[in-house]
Amino acid sequence: MTQGKLLYAQSGGVTAVINATAAAVIETARSHGVKVYAARNGILGVLREDLIDTSRESTSAVAALHHTPGGAFGSCRYKLKSPQTDDAEYVRLMEVMKAHDIRWFLYNGGNDSADTALKLSRLGRAYGHEIHCIGVPKTVDNDLTVTDCCPGFGSVARYTALSVREASLDVASMSETSTKVFILEVMGRNAGWIAASAGLAGEDADAPPHVILFPERHFDAKAFLAKVKATVQRVGYCTVVASEGIRDADGTLLSDTGSRDAFGHAQLGGVAPLLAQLVNEKLGMKVHWAVPDYLQRSARHAASATDLMQAQAVGKAAVEYALAGMNAVMPVILRERDTPYRWKIAPAPLARIANREKKMPKSFLTRDGFGITAAARRYLAPLIRGEAATPCGKDGLPLHATLKRVAVAKKLVPWKER
Structure with missing residues (x-):
């Protein structure tokens, strides 16, 4: 197995396909012999050293994430303080990652999450633990810059x-x-x-x-x-x-x-x-x-097949970028043509994405503003376009992933939340 582990965390409001991204991350990392930990309830899980060992999940359980809505490992809305005014949280994050030999951190979220990943990518060496941070796009609001659209x-x-x-x-x-x-x-x-x-x-x-x-x-x-x-x-x-x-x-x-x-x-x-x-x-x-x-x-029962494929593609690319040594980037979707629709994934600097917001172009609104x-x-x-089919059970209801979510043994003193 490759030395070091990969840590994946979900952030902010979830989407119908965010777990498809999670599944792609885990499956791609496994194919490279890399163990994946997931933070329970997003960045709070990292601060609390509350990590989940995804290697304890079966192949079928991970595959079921592709058609399971919600946030499989828990998400949160938590604003980290500025490292310039109070670096205690960043010190703690680095302590946790160092204690568990985390070498790659994938943060699946929107604008604020891209900013967090960017800050961590810059602080790793300063705190004595080099880490590659990749932002993974996700937002139902479609407001991330650079990327043509946002998974979800x-x-x-x-x-x-x-x-x-x-x-x-x-x-x-x-x-x-x-x-x-x-x-x-x-x-x-x-x-x-x-x-x-x-x-x-x-x-x-x-x-x-x-x-x-x-x-x-x-x-x-x-x-x-x-x-x-x-x-x-x-x-x-x-x-x-x-x-x-x-x-x-x-x-x-x-x-x-x-x-x-x-x-x-x-x-x-x-x-x-x-x-x-x-x-x-x-x-x-x-x-x-x-x-x-x-x-x-x-x-998830009404999910777009296009959206599902893009959510999977950014998860796979995020792992590949991290393992290739990239840092402070996000896999974004680039549109190549409208008809027939063609797109590809490419890396973009987090500095061009963090805390920026993409609004609707004026050319997209009718003159009266009502259409x-x-x-x-x-x-x-x-x-x-396309229907992302969800397998159903005998009761006619969709089948969703059932995870063990086995906790990783803690090595540090408990985090005192403020």
């Missing part, structure tokens, strides 16, 4: 487009005497990629969704109500898709709950009922609304 997004996009098309058929069938407006709230704090994917549900002007509300555009209640009213008069009903991150003209989030996560981000949710109340009060129409929330990112353009459709359509 394609499946959320497919789930969203499917949900809009199916729910709209229901609304249309009842619109004569019942519901006139249906509002679907989707994730998306600052970037409206998920909201945009709803536009794939239909192509002509009268096809749902009839109104999409993006965080890139300030919410104009008057214009919104006029669009809804005109659509109902013309089509008979109106399907609205609203990003949770929409703001008014003053920049205030419509759905800010007041609570904050570990990174200081506002916890969002509840824009759909607010819009429903507005439509009901101002237009007097019956409205139904839905907030799928976690259902969007856990819907997507042909350019957006060309970009989005390939990402939701």
Whole structure:
């Protein structure tokens, strides 16, 4: 076996295909004779020296991860302090990695995770333990820079487009005497990629969704109500898709709950009922609304085959980059052509990705701000193609991985959390 071990950790909100990346990491490392440890509950697991020995998992259990949603080893939202102001956490991380002979660290997450991997890649030698750090892309929001798209997004996009098309058929069938407006709230704090994917549900002007509300555009209640009213008069009903991150003209989030996560981000949710109340009060129409929330990112049964392949590809490439001696890079997806869709994996410096955010190009939004353009459709359509089949049991429900998650024996004093 190659000297040294590889440590894999999941970070932030999970996706329908993040475990496929984990499986690809483990399988690729095994093929090179490298043992893989997984941090239980992300970076917190490293600080706590709570590591899982994946070599104790069977080949079949690891393979089942390819069709299992959630985070198999646990994830977390935890903001590390700046090493310049307080390096205690970084010292601890290096102590844990040195104690367990961790030579490669793969951090599977988004912008903040890329920043953490970048900092660790620079601090290894300073703390007397050289380590190769690779950021592995994952985010349903599709907001990582450099990469053409983010593993996890394609499946959320497919789930969203499917949900809009199916729910709209229901609304249309009842619109004569019942519901006139249906509002679907989707994730998306600052970037409206998920909201945009709803536009794939239909192509002509009268096809749902009839109104999409993006965080890139300030919410104009008057214009919104006029669009809804005109659509109902013309089509008979109106399907609205609203990003949770929409703001008014003053920049205030419509759905800010007041609570904050570990990174200081506002916890969002509840824009759909607010819009429903507005439509009901101002237009007097019956409205139904839905907030799928976690259902969007856990819907492995509706995952995109393209997304699954890309999630597997970045996991495999991350291991190969690490073992080749690369440091402070991320395997990203590069689009070679739209039709037929062609893509490849290439390394990109974490310094170009960490703490940066990719928003929707202006060319992707229609002039009135309520829909997507042909350019957006060309970009989005390939990402939701193909059905990533999930094997089912005799009960008709999907079969998911069952892991042992055997803990690695601890060697250090317990970490005192602050």
